[in-house]
Amino acid sequence: MEDKITCTIGGIEQSVQPIGNHLQWHGIDLFKLSEKHGSPLKLSYLPIIKDRIQLAKNLFAKAFAETDYSGSYEYCYCTKSNQLSFIVQEALRSGAHLETSSEYDIDIIISLCSKAVIDTKTYLIHNGTKSVTYLKKIKRLQELGFTNSIIVIDSIPEFARIKGIFPNSQRIGLRKATYDASFGCSRLGLSEVDIRTLVSQIKRDNRYSLEMLHFFVDSGMGDVSNYLRELDESLETYKYLQSHFSSLRFLNIGGGMPPLKQGFNQDDAGNFVFKIMNRIKEFCDANGINNPDIFTEFGSYTVAESGAVIFEVIEVKQTEDGNTWYILNNSLMTTIPDNYSIRTPFQVMAINNIGHEKIQVKIGGISCDQYDVLFGKEDHQIVLMPKIIGSNRLFVAIFNTGAYQDSLSGYGGIKHCLIQSPKHMVLNKDEKGKVNEYQFKAEQSSGEMLAILGY
Numbered sequence: 001m002e003d004k005i006t007c008t009i010g011g012i013e014q015s016v017q018p019i020g021n022h023l024q025w026h027g028i029d030l031f032k033l034s035e036k037h038g039s040p041l042k043l044s045y046l047p048i049i050k051d052r053i054q055l056a057k058n059l060f061a062k063a064f065a066e067t068d069y070s071g072s073y074e075y076c077y078c079t080k081s082n083q084l085s086f087i088v089q090e091a092l093r094s095g096a097h098l099e100t101s102s103e104y105d106i107d108i109i110i111s112l113c114s115k116a117v118i119d120t121k122t123y124l125i126h127n128g129t130k131s132v133t134y135l136k137k138i139k140r141l142q143e144l145g146f147t148n149s150i151i152v153i154d155s156i157p158e159f160a161r162i163k164g165i166f167p168n169s170q171r172i173g174l175r176k177a178t179y180d181a182s183f184g185c186s187r188l189g190l191s192e193v194d195i196r197t198l199v200s201q202i203k204r205d206n207r208y209s210l211e212m213l214h215f216f217v218d219s220g221m222g223d224v225s226n227y228l229r230e231l232d233e234s235l236e237t238y239k240y241l242q243s244h245f246s247s248l249r250f251l252n253i254g255g256g257m258p259p260l261k262q263g264f265n266q267d268d269a270g271n272f273v274f275k276i277m278n279r280i281k282e283f284c285d286a287n288g289i290n291n292p293d294i295f296t297e298f299g300s301y302t303v304a305e306s307g308a309v310i311f312e313v314i315e316v317k318q319t320e321d322g323n324t325w326y327i328l329n330n331s332l333m334t335t336i337p338d339n340y341s342i343r344t345p346f347q348v349m350a351i352n353n354i355g356h357e358k359i360q361v362k363i364g365g366i367s368c369d370q371y372d373v374l375f376g377k378e379d380h381q382i383v384l385m386p387k388i389i390g391s392n393r394l395f396v397a398i399f400n401t402g403a404y405q406d407s408l409s410g411y412g413g414i415k416h417c418l419i420q421s422p423k424h425m426v427l428n429k430d431e432k433g434k435v436n437e438y439q440f441k442a443e444q445s446s447g448e449m450l451a452i453l454g455y
């Protein structure tokens, strides 16, 4: 049983500090915050986004210096991780470029442009399946002055569609399909055969400037040996493409950097960046090719740590098999859907009574679905939590929820058992380090839900 207890008060991450009986997150007393605003309560803490972007830039700069690497490094934020306006704007303010994945992402950029909060020099890396409407919107962006807009081709028919919408010229990239143990060959990107076919099509044409090779490994950079194997294969592809196109100068090594957490700290991230850059440098030297400029598209790493959700335990239940369940006042399935669907572990901690006696509990949501529980890798997660005695109230927070959870659970809308979307507060710090906050959304009301349902 002991090895399943991964998310306890003892498992403190950098951003969390116990002060007395309360837990502080980035120096904010979460219990006081929940007393002020009620719960369930979603939080977005913006300063961590800038910190993480700056840290990655520093780690790449250090690895470049250590390997004597002569290319540049461009940090892109992939908007699909969290499209909320204040998140994307914070990434932009912190010097990130953007990766887009659908036509609606382009609408976001057009909206940011109309508010003058995005520079038209920003690199825009267009990934995802390029429908005709997506391509037309990209064209609109370029008409607005975005010159660093690069379309990464995902399939052979896509190139035909690009030619239809951009008859004169266009900066393009190729996405190489990767392999991983759970999915096998990815459907996203191009096989080696497709790449060779496209090389002859692009060469024949000469209106299109091939500038980027991109790959993305779904299992991420956390699986180091798998990632480096894919990197090696992509470097071979880069060399092959270079022999055909002198315009090729960008290597986009994708997303997949894990957010910093227990078991993956700054040093681990730094070592990993060094390994990648050392590999690329050695390959370039051995093969006499120029050092490509490196692009990354970190999503989870950029924003996961910005999110947390606070719940109150509203009931303690004993089951006949001897388990104690803490039942929360909202759904886990719908607020942290990655835990339910792909068993992503999330860190959970009590935020008050933390000095009290601890007991082993399982955690369940309020909906009537058996799956509305906190999962470990395969099983119900068993966690150590303060014992609830008498009328003591206990609040818990789930951390690192800032990537993908909002987009997968949908904002507002209709959720399982009509469990409402929680109130959402945005937290920031001013130059003097004072925390300021504003409410982004009130708790979803019954009226809003019934209106959607046609009542």
Ligand SMILES: Cc1ncc(COP(=O)(O)O)c(C=O)c1O
Pocket: 078, 081, 099, 127, 216, 220, 254, 255, 256, 257, 297, 298, 299, 300, 301, 403
């Ligand atoms: C093409 C591409 N780039 C980047 C990312 C971001 O990945 P992560 O959040 O693991 O950094 C994704 C995620 O799905 C992706 O599909």
